[in-house]
Each structure stands twice: as C-alpha cells, then as structure tokens.
Amino acid sequence: MTTTQVTYAIQDEYADDYSFCYGCGKLNADGLHIRTGWIGDKTVTIFHPRKEHTAIPGFVYGGLIASIIDCHGTGSAALALHRKNGHEPGDGIEPPRFVTASLHVDFLKPTPHETPLKLVGTVEEVHPKKWIVHTELFAGDTCCVKGEVVAALMPKTMMK
Amino acid sequence: MTTTQVTYAIQDEYADDYSFCYGCGKLNADGLHIRTGWIGDKTVTIFHPRKEHTAIPGFVYGGLIASIIDCHGTGSAALALHRKNGHEPGDGIEPPRFVTASLHVDFLKPTPHETPLKLVGTVEEVHPKKWIVHTELFAGDTCCVKGEVVAALMPKTMMK
Numbered sequence: 001m002t003t004t005q006v007t008y009a010i011q012d013e014y015a016d017d018y019s020f021c022y023g024c025g026k027l028n029a030d031g032l033h034i035r036t037g038w039i040g041d042k043t044v045t046i047f048h049p050r051k052e053h054t055a056i057p058g059f060v061y062g063g064l065i066a067s068i069i070d071c072h073g074t075g076s077a078a079l080a081l082h083r084k085n086g087h088e089p090g091d092g093i094e095p096p097r098f099v100t101a102s103l104h105v106d107f108l109k110p111t112p113h114e115t116p117l118k119l120v121g122t123v124e125e126v127h128p129k130k131w132i133v134h135t136e137l138f139a140g141d142t143c144c145v146k147g148e149v150v151a152a153l154m155p156k157t158m159m160k
Numbered sequence: 161m162t163t164t165q166v167t168y169a170i171q172d173e174y175a176d177d178y179s180f181c182y183g184c185g186k187l188n189a190d191g192l193h194i195r196t197g198w199i200g201d202k203t204v205t206i207f208h209p210r211k212e213h214t215a216i217p218g219f220v221y222g223g224l225i226a227s228i229i230d231c232h233g234t235g236s237a238a239l240a241l242h243r244k245n246g247h248e249p250g251d252g253i254e255p256p257r258f259v260t261a262s263l264h265v266d267f268l269k270p271t272p273h274e275t276p277l278k279l280v281g282t283v284e285e286v287h288p289k290k291w292i293v294h295t296e297l298f299a300g301d302t303c304c305v306k307g308e309v310v311a312a313l314m315p316k317t318m319m320k
Contacts, residue, residue, distance in 0.1 A: 022212055030212035031212060054181065056318050062260045063227025067227065070226060099267070100265075103222065105260075158216050
C-alpha cells in the first residue's frame, strides 16, 4: 500500500459547525487537519508530523500519535457507518459523527520523526452506534504503534 | 485538593538536551509545557487548554487530553523513582526519564473547555524500570476522564 495522500476524506464532509476539532477539523486554523479515507476495505490516514512534534530528539511525540489514532478512529467509524448507509466520501452527503469512548495505544518502538506516518485501520461493528477501530501506524514499512479506538455515535446532547 | 498550580515540577529538572518534548519539554517553544509535581503521595498536573484545543464546540479535544495524560504519566513515574532514590523536584538533581509503553484513556463524559483541568495520579511500581500511573482528570469537581500509562525507564538506545 504505497498511497501518499488521501483523496476523499470523511472529515472534508463534516458539517461546518462541527469542523473545529483540533485534530481533524478543516476549519481549525491551528489544528492538525487529519484526513481519513478508504483504500479498499481499510481506512487510511497519512500524516506529516511538524518539526515541533518531537519527543526525545529524533522521535515523534507520543501524544501526537495518540491524537492521530483518535481522529483516525472516529473518522474510520464514520466512514464505515456512512458506507453501510450507502454513501462514500466525495458524494456530498453529510456523514454521521462519532466521539471516542476509549483510546488504547501500544508504543511498540520509537517512531522516527523524518518520515510521513501512515495509519491503516480495520473497522469492526459492535452495533450501529458503537464501532471498534484497530489501527497500525507505519513509518516507512515499520509498524511502530498499534492503537484501538472504541467510537460511539455522537449523542444529540453534544450538538447544539 | 484546591491546588491551582504546581510549584516544583519534575519536567523543570529534565536535562536540557531532552527538554524538547512537545508535551512537557521546557525548551519546546511551541509545546504544551505540561508540569507535574507531588501533592502528598499523589502526582498533580494543572493544564489550561488553549482556545484551539477544541473538539465539538464547548468541549476539549480528546487527543489533547490523551497528550496530557501521557506526559503526566511519564512525569509521575519519574517523580516516583526519583523519590525512591531519595530526591524531590527542586533539589537540583537530574531525575530519571521514562517513556510510554502503553496509554489507555476512558472518556467518561465530555470535558468542558472553559475550566482548567486537574490531573491526579496514583503511581504503582511494577519493578524499578516499569511503573503504572493511574490518572483521574477533573474539570472543577467532575471527573471527566480516567487514564492509565505504563511507563518504562528510557532505554539507553534512545539517548545520544
């Protein structure tokens, strides 16, 4: 899987009023602009860490990695439910929104800072309002981190 | 526990060469400057989310919360081993450094954006090179998030 960018990202179609997430909101000027799309039946995010996203010099900050896994997870769940409903990013239909119920990250080895990161997700439906996203984070061909997000459909109480 | 700031933080005494962590490095100009100290036998971090650290409007971004729990965790493990070795932050002795082996975050309820966050940690020694930090994150008196960090003493291979 040699993709270097995501063409149709689910976050591009989130409603403007809910596009200010620091991780993946297209309208958060200071944010990370994480973008997640399908490649076959896997979800993919490509991310280029900024210079300041360092841990020990030479390695990527773990909290940033957790952040990417988090938004990749909720985005992947949104992709999956959207597809189940007959839609794909790019078709202009507003997708469902998920929030993170829990996040687990295993740092298998230090993640080098000089390469773009590729996250590959496998989505598992628990029930229509609850999905689990299993993610592997690669720097080049090396899987450095594994993550798991339990994503829940956003409760109406969080929307205005 | 009404503390509003941490006076003696372990991160203030990390060696300059390893003080560029985006989360807690005192020398990372763009970083979060997370600071963690003792209050009795609990570890405490106080953090004021920036305006851009939003999720859905009104609530704090989960990836930021994961980041604070991460650095609070490694800082708490460093505090604990440092104390076991007879030292306290403020005495000018360079503390041990830890890295995150795994991070788990349970988002119990949305975290409101308008209040400073207080993280309270309980540190458990597994063996001298491996500690578990259990953290509760409070907004006001409400515990919104629980986290667990498994912290490992930094391997020499990560140091130059």
